Amino acid sequence: MRRLILVLLIVFTLLAPFAYDALAQSGDAKKQKEDKATSSAHEKKTHSSLLTIKNEPPRKSAYEKVDHVFATIVKKIELVLFYRIGASKQTYIVIEPHEYYIRNRGDKGDFRGLDPSNNRTLNEDDIELLAAQKKLVEGKKKPYRLGHINKKPVEYITIQHDAKLNNKVIPYGKKYVLKTEENKYHMVGAMRNLLSDKEVLTTNDIEELNQQGELKLDVKTRSHLLEESVGGAPVVVVWLAIGAVFFTIYMRGYNFWGFFHSIEIVRGKYDNPHEEGEVTHFQALASALSATVGLGNIAGVTIAMTLGGPGAFFWMLFCGLFGMTSKFVECTLGQKYRTVKPDGTILGGPMRYLKRGLEEIGLKPLGIVLSFIFTVMCILASFGGGNMFQSNQSGATVLAQIQQSEI
Structure with a gap:
């Protein structure tokens, strides 16, 4: 009997997180499909310039391949040990406006704006200054990124800038979480991720920012409404706490x-x-x-x-x-x-x-x-x-x- 109980406890500890994760994924599959269909029209309208660039991912070195193997193993271990019991889902958005500049690959000239309405050009000194200010998304050849436009190889840079909404400037990278009871998005503060009561965006504000192409999109669904798990307690913490209380009583x-x-x-x-x-x-x-x-x-x-x-x-x-x-x-x-x-x-x-x-x-x-x-x-x-x-x-x-x- 003791052997059976021990085996069942070990099997439950190892397999339960995978079962919970499978149920969550099956439940979210329909929602992701709807989000993808809904956001496709917005993406074609607001991110047309981004879609013309096909990013060329850099080749992984031998070290990066080994690191990827270990990273995969660690993620699998994390799925089991740090699966959060009692966690809930919350919806959020991230401010990520980008501006793109391109030039032909191998060219030493200035970068020109990808948007036809943008007449600004950037030389090497301008790019170096932007890189020092940490306003560039780094690529394979820092700070340049490699890609294709109509099968033509190009180099391009991605500038991070603040978003503008009704004469209001919202810093790049700011995160806003949806409070369902208010149906409003509150900015996440720097102190322990507390939500601000002053910096608030309405659903109309979010849609306007999305129309302007200034929100981060989910890699799979291409939706600007992102989801994450919050709260709960990791399995390993709950398991150790139960074990500690049991041993204290037993001893x-x-x-x-x-x-x-x-x-x-x-x-x-x-x-x-x-x-x-x-x-x-x-x-x-x-x-x-x-x-x-x-x-x-x-x-x-x-x-x-x-x-x-x-x-x-x-x-x-x-x-x-x-x-x-x-x-x-x-x-x-x-x-x-x-x-x-x-x-x-x-x-x-x-x-x-x-x-x-x-x-x-x-x-x-x-x-x-x-x-x-x-x-x-x-x-x-x-x-x-x-x-x-x-x-x-x-x-x-x-x-x-x-x-x-x-x-």
Whole structure:
């Protein structure tokens, strides 16, 4: 019975997000078809200049191909682990007015406006200035993009500019979310994505902007009305929270009454110089803490509080309190199912107790698969979380300082 329940829980955890996603896609298929049919007329009218350019995607290098494979794997993992339970859909639009300038490929002359009514030309100095102002959409040959007009190869640049509506200027890239109860679109603010009560657009304003070709279009449906999932809780967070509460109840609140005992252990009260092992209790604690410094308790906490506000701090404390029991159970299993080699080297951890523990209840093949999956996940996490994330954050900060000093 225990084996059946365990297998069902694992299967549900892995397959449920895919089932939910399939249902959502089937339910949205009809709506996407209608959006595509509705927006096709607007697109032909308002984006005729864009349709004359057939963009030529750059060839992927060997590095980009490998990166694409890993990106696909990460997206599949994200679909399972970070599928949001209880999420809802919201409609939004994005302000993205573009202006196009072209020249024959290989030509060294000025760029001319794609729109016949646009008599403006741009030389290399103008383009360099626009690129420094970050007003260009970068392409294969920065800042130039490659494409075809009537099968003729051209180079073109795409300028980002602000939208104009009734003598009102709307900055490029601004996002407006539909409040269904008001039937109005509110601008998303910079602080925790809160909706503004002052910057509001009506449905008529949205249609006018769409007629002017100043809204971002969905890649598949070509509709200017975009949708995204908001709210809810990721499967991995809900699963870990349920597990932490279960372990706390099962262990009779060990995270509370065992707190002072843990302090005595770290202080060395129970140290035995003749006991088998490679590290002391304090060294084990120091090693565990060193793995969390940085992303775990500095950058991660800062990002969470910036995005979620003070409430994120409360929930981190709440989950951390119950998460103590999960960590205690994990470490206890690691000690129980560890392997000591003849030379005294100790092998332990989830990759060991998943195999040996499930083998005891007749699920050895499942234990081997889960051990392998955990090992791969651990390696990927060591690169992504432990190295690349923090290096990227540090590099972005240094680059911003250098660019600021050059202005």
